[in-house]
Amino acid sequence: MDQESHACTKVIGPARFSPVAAIGGVRELLRHSDLLYTLTLHRIKVRYKQSVLGVGWAVLQPLLLMVVYTIIFSVIVKMPSEGAPYAVFVYAALLPWTFFSTSIATASASMVSHGSLITKVYFPREILPMTYVLAAFFDFLMASIVLAILLAIYHIAVGVSVLLVVPLMLIAFAFSLAMTLILSAFQVRFRDIGIAMGLVMQLWMYATPVVYPLSVVPKRYLWIYSLNPMSGVVENFRRVVLLHSSVNVAILIPGLLVCAVLLPVAYIYFKTAEATMADVI
Amino acid sequence: MYDLEFLDVSKKYGIADSSNAESAGLSGKIARFWKSPADFWALRDVTFRVSRGESLGIIGHNGAGKSTILKLLSNITTPSRGEIRIRRKIAGLLEVGSGFHPELTGRENAFLSGSILGMRRAEIAAKLESIFDFAGVREFADVPVKRYSSGMYVRLGFSIAAHLEAGILLLDEVLAVGDAKFQEKCQRRILELKASGTTIVFISHDLAAVRTLCDRALLLNRGKLIGEGAPSDVIAQYARLGSERPEEQQEGVTSLQRAAHVTSFYFFDDRGEPTTELRTGFPVRAVLEYEASRPISRATINALFYWSGDWSVSSHFAAGPMDLMPGMGAIEFSSDELTLGPGAYAVSCTIEDDEGEIDFVSKTYFSVAAGKPMRGKFFSPNRWRRLSEPGTVGARSGQLHDIEPR
Numbered sequence: 001m002d003q004e005s006h007a008c009t010k011v012i013g014p015a016r017f018s019p020v021a022a023i024g025g026v027r028e029l030l031r032h033s034d035l036l037y038t039l040t041l042h043r044i045k046v047r048y049k050q051s052v053l054g055v056g057w058a059v060l061q062p063l064l065l066m067v068v069y070t071i072i073f074s075v076i077v078k079m080p081s082e083g084a085p086y087a088v089f090v091y092a093a094l095l096p097w098t099f100f101s102t103s104i105a106t107a108s109a110s111m112v113s114h115g116s117l118i119t120k121v122y123f124p125r126e127i128l129p130m131t132y133v134l135a136a137f138f139d140f141l142m143a144s145i146v147l148a149i150l151l152a153i154y155h156i157a158v159g160v161s162v163l164l165v166v167p168l169m170l171i172a173f174a175f176s177l178a179m180t181l182i183l184s185a186f187q188v189r190f191r192d193i194g195i196a197m198g199l200v201m202q203l204w205m206y207a208t209p210v211v212y213p214l215s216v217v218p219k220r221y222l223w224i225y226s227l228n229p230m231s232g233v234v235e236n237f238r239r240v241v242l243l244h245s246s247v248n249v250a251i252l253i254p255g256l257l258v259c260a261v262l263l264p265v266a267y268i269y270f271k272t273a274e275a276t277m278a279d280v281i
Numbered sequence: 282m283y284d285l286e287f288l289d290v291s292k293k294y295g296i297a298d299s300s301n302a303e304s305a306g307l308s309g310k311i312a313r314f315w316k317s318p319a320d321f322w323a324l325r326d327v328t329f330r331v332s333r334g335e336s337l338g339i340i341g342h343n344g345a346g347k348s349t350i351l352k353l354l355s356n357i358t359t360p361s362r363g364e365i366r367i368r369r370k371i372a373g374l375l376e377v378g379s380g381f382h383p384e385l386t387g388r389e390n391a392f393l394s395g396s397i398l399g400m401r402r403a404e405i406a407a408k409l410e411s412i413f414d415f416a417g418v419r420e421f422a423d424v425p426v427k428r429y430s431s432g433m434y435v436r437l438g439f440s441i442a443a444h445l446e447a448g449i450l451l452l453d454e455v456l457a458v459g460d461a462k463f464q465e466k467c468q469r470r471i472l473e474l475k476a477s478g479t480t481i482v483f484i485s486h487d488l489a490a491v492r493t494l495c496d497r498a499l500l501l502n503r504g505k506l507i508g509e510g511a512p513s514d515v516i517a518q519y520a521r522l523g524s525e526r527p528e529e530q531q532e533g534v535t536s537l538q539r540a541a542h543v544t545s546f547y548f549f550d551d552r553g554e555p556t557t558e559l560r561t562g563f564p565v566r567a568v569l570e571y572e573a574s575r576p577i578s579r580a581t582i583n584a585l586f587y588w589s590g591d592w593s594v595s596s597h598f599a600a601g602p603m604d605l606m607p608g609m610g611a612i613e614f615s616s617d618e619l620t621l622g623p624g625a626y627a628v629s630c631t632i633e634d635d636e637g638e639i640d641f642v643s644k645t646y647f648s649v650a651a652g653k654p655m656r657g658k659f660f661s662p663n664r665w666r667r668l669s670e671p672g673t674v675g676a677r678s679g680q681l682h683d684i685e686p687r
Contacts, residue, residue: 012356012365035396042393046384121373121397122356275359278352279294 015275022268029124036127036134043135058139059146061102062094069094069211082213084242088150092238093210095147096172099140100230101201107132107180108197111188115281125274126267129180137173147241156242164240164247168233171252175229175259178266185273188281204228209235214251222251229255283368284449284480285331285354290363292324292349292504323349325504326363331449333369336481338495338512340488340519340625345501347484351451354482369448369480372399374439383427387418387437390426394441408444415466416440436463443470449480461656486588488516488648489623519625520557520646541573541605542640543630546584548647557646561660562653565619567598569630570611571640577605580634582612587627595658596621618662623651 029036048054066087073079074086081089107129111118114128151158187193207228209217214235217225225231232252239245324346331337339347352358353365355373381390391412395405405412413419416436418429426434452471471494475481485491491498491512498515500508508518546569550556559565569582581601585594598614625648632640653660 010367010371012353012359012367013363014361015359032399034402035399038392038396038402042382042385042389045389046382117397119352119357123397123399278358 015272017268017272019264019268022264022271025124025126025267025271029126032124032127035123036130039127039131040134040138043131044138047135055142058142062091062098062143063146065094065098066091073211079212080216082215082243084156085154088147088154088156088242089213089238090211091147091150092241093234095140095143096169096233096237097205097208097210097230098143099136099169100172100176100233101205102136102139103133103176104179104183104197104201106136107176108183108187109194110180111184111277111281112191112194118281119278125277126181126270129184130177133173133176133180136176137169140169151241158241159244161240161244161246165237168237168240171229171256171259172233174263175233175255178259178263181266181270185270185277188273188277204230207231209238213238214248223254226251226254227258229259231255282333283330283366284333284335285368285371285482286364286366287327287329287350287354288364288366290324290327290353290360290365291322292346292353292358293361294321294323322504324353324360327501327504327506329499329506329509331480331482333448334478334480335497336475336483336495338491338498338515339482339484339501340486340491340498340515341501344503346504347501348453349504350501351453351482351484354451367449370399370446371449371451372442372445372447373451374442374445374453381426381434381438384425386425387413387422387429391437391441394438395444398442398445400445404446412437412440412444415443415470417463432460432463439463439467443467447479449482450474452481452483452485486625487623488519488625489650492516492650516648517557520648540575540577540639541571541580541632543569543571543582543632543642544609545570546628546630546642546645557648559619559621559647559649560652561620561622561649561655562618562662564615564617566613566615568611568613569600570609571605571632572609573605573607575607577632577634577639579603580605580632580639583631583633584614585629585631586621587629588624595626618660619649619652620660620662621649622655622658622660623649625649 048057053060069090070087073090074081079086110128110132111125118125183193183197205211207225208230214231232248232255235251236247239248327346327350329337339350341347351373353360354367354371381394385393388409391409392402392405396402400408409422410419413422416433416439418433418437421429421433426437429437450471468490471481475494481494483491483494495512497510498508498512499506500515500519508515546567547555548557548559548565548567551564567584569584571582579602581599581603583600584598586596588595598616600612600614625646627646630640630642631638655661
């Protein structure tokens with residue numbers, strides 16, 4: 001108790017759009033790291049607790065999409081795949097893409113689905129979307145095992161360059177987080193976001209080099225194409241895992257800049273919206 | 282040294298924001314997003330301070346702003362104006378079982394709910410035994426909570442919250458959780474915390490509990506602070522406030538046009554003085570005065586008692602049927618033992634005949650303090666006698682047979 005009496009005063013005032021307050025928010029978030037861990041664990045546990053397939057579900061989605069896209073783009077339509085078997089070519093891209101799309105689909109609804117909690121207990125609200133992004137990352141790790149198996153089946157050797165997936169996934173993580181912070185806070189006021197997101201994500205996938213290589217994209221559209229951070233992540237993920245080629249920096253940089261600007265802005269916006277979220281949810 | 286300062290705080294809610302958002306359509310929503318909706322001030326310029334170790338009670342009618350204060354203190358929402366300063370770790374026993382997930386076991390839920398309430402995992406692990414013991418669900422720790430009875434569920438929820446280590450404790454109506462035995466346990470626990478120097482903010486309709494638990498009380502009315510002082514003084518002010526409220530449901534008929542109307546209703550204490558404070562299980566006497574403008578046959582006169590929580594009728598006194606003559610009259614109601622449990626009540630009086638209601642007067646307020654011990658919501662007057670004692674010949678089998686159907 002004595003230590004507590006020297007603790008700094010917590011001041012609660014009217015909500016303001018303030019970068020300074022957002023820094024305080026990060027500090028508060030770090031204090032609640034245990035909650036982030038517990039809730040993420042809970043997310044993963046609950047998802048698999050009553051299902052027969054369990055962790056298999058994490059693998060099933062990219063695997064099934066791989067089969068479908070392979071039939072369409074390899075058997076029916078001949079899509080160039082830069083020398084790699086099309087199945088592995090598309091699966092390697094589906095891994096980071098599925099992480100992103102699952103994050104968006106589950107996390108944007110996180111505020112609305114936890115409405116009863118938000119009106120009753122305080123904790124840094126960004127923990128809710130974060131746990132969904134982390135759970136999607138767990139799925140990504142599970143689905144990566146299948147990629148390893150596919151690589152073994154097709155006798156594709158993996159070089160040291162594979163380690164570059166770590167920074168690439170960090171970019172994907174930051175971008176997913178930024179998007180979910182904006183979308184989840186927005187969905188509290190506009191429930192339509194949830195319905196629209198399904199459609200948007202479908203279109204977005206075709207604006208990302210998942211089922212086709214970057215090389216088929218016309219040069220003059222590349223600059224706008226590269227503003228999508230997922231383009232750089234997906235293309236380079238495939239390059240470092242399958243093709244042993246160096247990272248395509250030109251496609252990565254614009255998206256990286258978008259990420260660097262978007263994440264802090266998204267967080268400040270979220271913290272401002274958070275203050276009165278309980279009143280409108 | 283103040284643990285908590287509430288400085289000129291106002292809280293505004295946009296009414297349109299919280300109502301049915303779906304019906305408005307996208308254009309309406311976009312319009313509402315930019316335009317500020319109709320405002321409702323749940324709190325206006327409220328200032329108060331709570332010293333270290335003090336326990337403060339906040340009372341007032343529903344909608345007076347009590348729960349808004351709790352939401353602001355627990356940072357669930359932020360003030361529209363003003364500032365709140367909090368100097369110690371604050372924990373709310375507001376929502377028992379927050380974040381419980383039915384599929385998870387009691388143990389997993391303890392970690393989940395505990396972390397949501399702000400405990401560290403190591404802290405929860407250390408207190409786990411104690412949490413399950415307090416809730417009395419030790420042997421069900423590894424059973425999914427969907428298999429718990431509602432009582433077990435609520436007890437576990439309270440127990441987790443009661444193990445929070447905080448300098449300031451926010452209490453809602455949580456003392457009304459579980460059965461009587463568990464309630465006693467909860468009250469003991471809170472008194473322990475109070476004795477150990479925990480600052481308490483208590484918001485309740487249970488005026489008796491406010492009186493026993495709190496050092497000071499605040500009275501809120503329509504978002505404004507209108508009273509502050511010793512709990513018994515503030516509770517008395519609250520009771521007066523009730524009777525000063527404008528009468529409702531007059532429906533355009535003035536009292537003079539009615540065939541009869543109630544002019545007053547008072548409880549009296551044992552010295553014959555009017556009172557607004559009664560005690561459970563003790564004798565009660567009330568006098569209702571009326572005035573009739575014409576003869577009424579087969580009239581009934583009622584005093585209806587409402588829970589202040591949800592305004593449902595909890596009990597009533599009735600007189601009649603009888604014939605009323607024109608002029609003024611008075612009815613005395615009395616009972617040897619008051620059956621109402623401790624809490625705040627409102628009373629409405631009605632005069633009825635075979636054709637329906639003639640007069641309805643609402644509502645004056647009174648409070649019931651703890652009197653004779655009771656469990657549940659009502660005190661049940663009862664007589665008892667001893668039928669047998671150990672060693673009495675043939676008593677056990679013979680006497681019990683009498684109760685069974687023949």
